[in-house]
Amino acid sequence: MRISFCCSDTKPQPWVDGLKAAFPDAEVSLWSAGAEPADYAVVWMPPQQFFDEQLKLKGIFNIGAGVDALMKLRLPAGVPVVRLDDAGMSVQMAEFVCHAVIRHFREFDGYEADVAEGKWSYRKPRLRTDYPIGVMGLGVLGERVSRALAQFDFPVNGWSRSPKAIEGVQCFSGDVGGQGFQDFLAASRILVCLLPLTSETRGIMNMDTLSRLRTGGYVINVARGSHLVDGDLITLIDNGHLAGATLDVFHVEPLPADHPFWKHPKITVTPHTSARTLREESIAQIAGKVRAVERGERVAGIVDPLRGY
Ligand code: NAP
Numbered sequence: 001m002r003i004s005f006c007c008s009d010t011k012p013q014p015w016v017d018g019l020k021a022a023f024p025d026a027e028v029s030l031w032s033a034g035a036e037p038a039d040y041a042v043v044w045m046p047p048q049q050f051f052d053e054q055l056k057l058k059g060i061f062n063i064g065a066g067v068d069a070l071m072k073l074r075l076p077a078g079v080p081v082v083r084l085d086d087a088g089m090s091v092q093m094a095e096f097v098c099h100a101v102i103r104h105f106r107e108f109d110g111y112e113a114d115v116a117e118g119k120w121s122y123r124k125p126r127l128r129t130d131y132p133i134g135v136m137g138l139g140v141l142g143e144r145v146s147r148a149l150a151q152f153d154f155p156v157n158g159w160s161r162s163p164k165a166i167e168g169v170q171c172f173s174g175d176v177g178g179q180g181f182q183d184f185l186a187a188s189r190i191l192v193c194l195l196p197l198t199s200e201t202r203g204i205m206n207m208d209t210l211s212r213l214r215t216g217g218y219v220i221n222v223a224r225g226s227h228l229v230d231g232d233l234i235t236l237i238d239n240g241h242l243a244g245a246t247l248d249v250f251h252v253e254p255l256p257a258d259h260p261f262w263k264h265p266k267i268t269v270t271p272h273t274s275a276r277t278l279r280e281e282s283i284a285q286i287a288g289k290v291r292a293v294e295r296g297e298r299v300a301g302i303v304d305p306l307r308g309y
């Protein structure tokens with residue numbers, strides 16, 4: 001069996017070494033133009049040339065949860081694309097989002113500012129019932145995040161395309177713009193985006209949808225930058241409808257030095273780090289799935305090219 005590794009933005013050698021250890025009988029190599037055809041590809045944002053040349057693939061394994069970069073390419077017809085299915089990401093995402101929510105809800109920014117001025121001052125405790133949280137996307141990550149938030153007794157709403165039942169979470173479903181979506185937004189004050197980026201979800205956080213959140217709303221985007229219309233967020237923060245945002249993902253990454261998000265006092269920026277790909281867990285998951293595919297079994301995490309996730 002031949003496995004080709006082709007990832008931009010990732011130090012390749014530890015991956016190649018890890019894949020060699022997981023597949024002792026396979027030939028594992030770092031892809032270069034003109035390389036021999038492989039059976040399986042392990043990729044992250046590969047160039048189109050990779051797929052134009054690799055014509056014998058039996059499976060494409062993405063070393064991330066989101067496949068939006070892959071879906072923009074011409075992929076070989078009928079070859080399954082398999083995304084990471086948690087692989088240690090959901091616990092990271094839960095801790096990141098809980099931290100962002102609690103930091104906002106408990107006003108830690110305000111306390112830090114007070115302490116910096118040597119002030120010992122209390123703020124009036126806020127009521128959880130005044131801070132209902134809406135999680136868009138109830139897949140592998142969104143479900144874990146909404147359960148974690150519910151553990152802190154926040155009212156949690158969730159929205160997904162198909163109906164779900166999650167203990168402690170009021171679940172809404174349906175299409176973007178449909179009644180379920182409108183009801184979900186109206187019931188939420190803090191909005192967390194954990195959707196895949198598709199033609200339906202691009203720009204989903206915009207003037208219209210963010211205006212539907214309760215006044216004093218707060219946005220946490222941990223999915224993709226293109227889910228958000230940046231200028232609409234800034235307008236709604238500056239006019240007081242929204243209290244602020246924590247943003248981990250951006251239209252262009254790294255976030256350009258002159259982007260207004262960097263210096264906005266009510267926006268917290270992190271460098272696309274809310275849930276990192278963990279190499280060992282990911283290789284173990286991919287190795288298990290390649291073996292299952294070789295046995296003719298169906299594996300979890302196969303992307304539906306029509307849905308785009
Ligand atoms: P997933 O398991 O595929 O879940 C996606 C969820 O979104 C599902 O609940 C799905 O609904 C829902 N959804 C998709 N399209 C929709 C639509 N048009 N309307 C309503 N709901 C829709 O994905 P995941 O593993 O949770 O990952 C989610 C995203 O997180 C990834 O695509 C990636 O972009 C992002 N991510 C970011 C980081 C980071 O570090 N910032 C790390 C990992 C992942 P159904 O359940 O009905 O299909």
Ligand code: GLV
Pocket residue numbers: 063064065066067275277
């Ligand atoms: C990271 O953003 C991922 O999609 O895994």
